[in-house]
Amino acid sequence: MPPRARARARMYDPAKTRAAVTAQLAHVRDAVRELGDERLGARLSAAVRLEDPAPSARELTVTEWATAAPAEPETEPDPGEPLERAAARFAELIATAPGDRLVAARGGAMRLDDFLVTRCVELIVHTDDLATATGVSIPYDRHALATASRVLADALAAKAPGGSVEVRVPPFAVVQCVEGPRHTRGTPPNVIETAPLPWIRLATGRLPWPEAVESAQVTASGERADLSPHLPVLT
Known part of the structure; x- marks a missing residue:
């Protein structure tokens, strides 16, 4: 291959x-x-x-x-x-x-x-x-917030390459990451979605993954929808 x-x-x-x-x-x-x-x-x-x-x-x-x-x-x-x-x-x-x-x-x-x-x-x-x-x-500033969200989303995709999980940070970023079966069409089986500030806090270690999920700051569906092994992104 x-x-x-x-x-x-x-x-x-x-x-x-x-x-x-x-x-x-x-x-x-x-x-x-x-x-x-x-x-x-x-x-x-x-x-x-x-x-x-x-x-x-x-x-x-x-x-x-x-x-x-x-x-x-x-x-x-x-x-x-x-x-x-x-x-x-x-x-x-x-x-x-x-x-x-x-x-x-x-x-x-x-x-x-x-x-x-x-x-x-x-x-x-x-x-x-x-x-x-x-x-x-x-x-x-909206553009600064968008830039920060995208930089950290791209960094996650580089740190945990793959296509089994789709991470959405509306309205600024969508990336696929984590090794496993790659999604090609339709609704992805593993989806994580969060707003820009919670995402930035997760990616920089300021918000623990369990707390984010428990407080509904993150929605995660699918058996592979767990970013805790890959966080924080920026140290």
């Missing part, structure tokens, strides 16, 4: 990605202002890296970044730097930096356009963490 063809990498619109990162960062900045904590920094490692020489490390795809083993912590700005100033510096740098400019990332290097896709994931995850920890309501 010939080897299975490698799935084509998902494409992300660079202009929409930059707008989404900027918008979600603004939501976080506004929330921090409301909390009155001027010392709270942001995960703006791209801003720091754009001021450094381009790295010579192996170039990663978005999915390779998401499925990479945990590496050294990503460089963060001085925690004493006000978020307002850090956000302004970040926005200024990405406004003019070329999309093919290499920046350092965990496990290697990435094109800036791809790296900003990963910043959508980071910003959505940490927005959710901040909202949970403080009780402050923080908006989610």
Whole structure:
């Protein structure tokens, strides 16, 4: 049997990605202002890296970044730097930096356009963490939320390749994964469906699979519809 063809990498619109990162960062900045904590920094490692020489490390795809083993912590700005100033510096740098400019990332290097896709994931995850920890309501930019959902769904499909289970994250993502009998037509025998935020919490280890099923944040039908052996996706 010939080897299975490698799935084509998902494409992300660079202009929409930059707008989404900027918008979600603004939501976080506004929330921090409301909390009155001027010392709270942001995960703006791209801003720091754009001021450094381009790295010579192996170039990663978005999915390779998401499925990479945990590496050294990503460089963060001085925690004493006000978020307002850090956000302004970040926005200024990405406004003019070329999309093919290499920046350092965990496990290697990435094109800036791809790296900003990963910043959508980071910003959505940490927005959710901040909202949970403080009780402050923080908006989610729709494109950033969609991007995070798709990156993590594609990472699941790469981590647990196969076609026996269909995972649906409406309205943003559908992937097939997990080894076993491959579904070809009609209603799949093994279906998992959840909303974007529960999916992101599952994929990043913030929501345990049994709790998600018990609380009906996930619906799972079929004998193979169990993602617990494959979670979390992003560590």
